[in-house]
Amino acid sequence: MFDYIIVGAGFVGSTLAERLASQLNKKVLIIEQRNHIGGNAYDCYDEHGVLIHQYGPHIFHTRSKEVWDYLSQFTDWRTYQHEVLGLIDGHKVPVPFNLNSLHQLFPSSLANRLEEKLIGHFGYNVKVPILKLREVSDSDLQYLAQYVYEKVFLNYTVKQWGVKPEELDPTVTGRVPVYISRDNRYFQDVYQGMPSHGYTKMFERMLAHPNIKVMLNTDYKELMAVDTEAQLITFMNQPFEGKLIYTGPIDYFFDYKFGKLPYRSLRFQFEHWKDDLVQDVGTVNYNNNYNFTRMTEFKHLTGQKVDGSTTVKEFSQDYVPGQNDAYYPIKNDGNLELYKKYKRLGDSIEPVIFAGRLAEYQYFDMDAVVARALGLFNQLYGDVI
Template sequence: MKKYLIVGCGFSGAVVAEQLTKNENCKILVIDERSHIGGNCYSERDPNTNVMVHKYGPHIFNTSNKKVWDYINQFCEMMPFVNRVKTVYDGQIFSMPINLHTINQFFNKNFNPKEAEEFIEKQADKSISEPKNFEEQALKFIGKDLYQAFFYGYTKKQWGCEPKDLPASILKRLPVRFNYEDNYYSNIYQGIPRNGYTEIFRKMLSHPNIEIKLQTKFNESFNIDNFEHIYYTGPIDAFFNYKYGRLGYRTVYFERGEEIGDFQGNAVINYAEENVPYTRVHEHKHFTPWENHEKTIYFKEFSKETGNNDEPYYPKRLEEDLYKLELYLKEVEELKRYTFLGRLATYRYLNMDQVIEEALKIINE
């Protein structure tokens, strides 16, 4: 019987484990440094309010890939959920992404869709043909006023630097809608699991041939002799003991608050201005509108540079990072018994559906 080791218990590792036991007779050991399964998608009931909390920040499952949607629905009851994000700027609350309502409110106009499109076209900076950075990419799409209001301060807080120092690729596309559609996502399938995300991982990893060891670190002292293959989902630079240097990440941390009733009336509200230290506030009872709670819990989210003991969230992928990444990837190519997959192991920002899609593809191949 083949034995496999999976390092990391997020979606990448859990999907691989579930698929391996489904398709062949094998034993699997899943290890994770944390004290729980589920990676950054871990959810739990808050003991004071009984609200289901997304421990590492909001996770709204959304995809246009029916195969991925059908796959995830095997392990949970996915409840319909539309993420309607609001943004606070200059004492007003605006709808995000930028849509017809945002444009009319911000410029104090009463445009119809065609008029709004023509107006934004005039606002856009036509002198920028090939954007060289984040700021130019935004100015090319929406012009100075909307950029300064909704993107400059927020981006500076999120990434810890001037937007013009960020690559244009971070802002690959800028959704501007010339109708009143305020659904944050445009994917076909959108929802949140009725009983939280942790239930999904429990079901994925329930096969008797899967063993889970938590609070277990993978390093050079870990014995891999008995394993046919190792699926690694941890940080790629950590695997090689940072021999080419650390890759740059931003991380987030939260300030918890509790109230009776309703705190902000919405699941997510962004704070665009630079003088507000946090980037957004999420109130988790609004992620489960099918539940009723007398109390509420909310979190102010702050962004900072990732320290040695922080959880990495967003890969910065600046020029020096990509240079180091290439060196690490060359080393990975030499490892015959390993497969590197997932956000940290490939140093890419991936949504949940992309992580699942990649893991399914790797196992099928």
Template sequence: MKKEYDYLIVGSGLFGSVFAHEATKAGKKCLILDKRKHTGGNIYCENIEGINVHKYGPHIFHTNDKKIWDYVNQFVNFNHFVYSPLSLSKGKLYNLPFNMNTFYQLWGTKTPAEAKNKIEQQIKEFGSDNPKNLEEQALSLVGKDIYETLIKGYTEKQWGRKATELPAFIIKRLPVRFTFDNNYFNDRYQGIPIGGYNKIIENLLENIEVKLDTDYFENKEYFENIATKIVFTGKIDEYFDYRFGKLEYRSLRFETQILDTENFQGNAGINYNDIEYQHTRIVEHKHFEFGNQKKTVVTKEYPENWTSEKEAYYPINDEKNQAIYLNYKKLSETLNNVIFGGRLAEYKYYDMHQIIASALIKSKKELENG
């Protein structure tokens, strides 16, 4: 008996929205569920004082893949925003990522040779041939000054643990540039959608049925029976009722304020390294779209321990959690009628372009075989 929908898609973030769009183009009937009151997942923007506020943390689109860039540009035009964050440490501002401007601010070095020599001396003095934790790894990559000024405090706040208690693999590498270049990303294509990210999602989901404020798990049996296949973008351990245990995440808390000033900090993002600040950064949203509104909106970002009542933002990909995830992954591969995709379903940190690429690959494979 033919079911009402070809695909039931759980989650209206980028993975679910791209999959739904591609399936609909191929003549399939889709229904999207989202437990939030809006579509778009974590890229959702809320308009406040005429400013597109990134409700779940700042998102800057960047990619080297022209196919992905062309794909998103069919839904919305992008501006020419380039992310060049600053970092406040011990009362001084430093440019990120680590580049010649940063090294001049730290040491007064003016040439690449001077900066390289300084870093190499510190690696030789403080580094380790076999780093056993994040602190040892960082010292072995960039030396003491950069680590203590621009990495240690921020990282410990981000993860809620001492750097000596964090695994070394968290920072397998640190980008170091010996040019005066504050562009945070190396990617050729960068920008923010003109008018905000909601426009992408709205255009992806045009003419697709969406049910908001709807929890799939509250009526799982019913939803499973109305569609031929399920595309699941939520937490994979939750899907399997935590039979191998719960996966762990870090969460975030946001404090957003409207300020009666045109320009609060002069930059889209400033990191706060020092431990006396509980927040890790302040984002001023108008700068993503070069806004000239009379007021401004800023958000302080606070990392938090995750609980089931909070949003899961960053998977903790240590050995213990990876072992649990692999059990879920093997189990997921035994299901012929469920497709798992996205950050939570794959327990993997994805950038936006990577999620889109994954959704396009999986939808193509599914639609060619379906």
């Protein structure tokens, strides 16, 4: 009946389903536990008729022409280049920190001197990690590095990861960039935009193939069992001979037998305003104030013309399976070790393929998971098509 069962209707699951159906004429069943397709990129209209992203703001950007062309089969794009302002010392300045931020925050004499030194040492239009800034034996640049570290990075990161400052790994934190540029965009990728009619519409088109069936509201374990020893899959109490592509959490697949993989989660607080727009750009980071990390206004992203506006604040919190959603894997040696135990076990189960942010315990941007799915498809079937 089905050649493939795919768990999860996010970017990975939908891309693979689309490829298998349209390129190999395979019959695919997608099982999705939520009541909608699209995974975390799902968007919908709220009760005020504003198009929102239910699982936090998603901006599409990629350097990959392949990924862009692939998705462009299923959507047109609204030209949109995301800008983020950070609230620093009472000013809202571009982040990543750049020359415009410098001039907004520092008196012009100092700003001009710093600008000259930055350009002198590193050139124009380059991103310099503060670790590199610190290596220069110039007290002005050292000062700048420390300023950016403290005001842009430190408190935001502490909030986001719920860690103590001293727990931060300096080699990692040193990657925070100063962007010697007047480019205020958050991303510099060649391809940037928002699906003209939203992500969900794009997913609907990807899954519109008659060979693809989608079953919503269903945890795959309600219908399937995998005997990992015998390498046997049962689907609706019958042996299933096809392949299973699993894009859910890998630890859940194995009933957490080695323990739970830790994640950070988010609480989203949506707010509606009578105003046409309430902030100047898509996202404002509250780097040093309040207990939410950032606030995003969807109309900037979508360009929607509608009365009133909806924003979302993100509050970072621990992940508790069953209570909230797993968003950001917490990378450390212990957790990676744990993941690898699961991965080894997963690799040994021939009829199951694990792919995606939850199955691979890795933060991926959308374009990265699409590239991952296309790559996987080519690797598995490149010779057939």
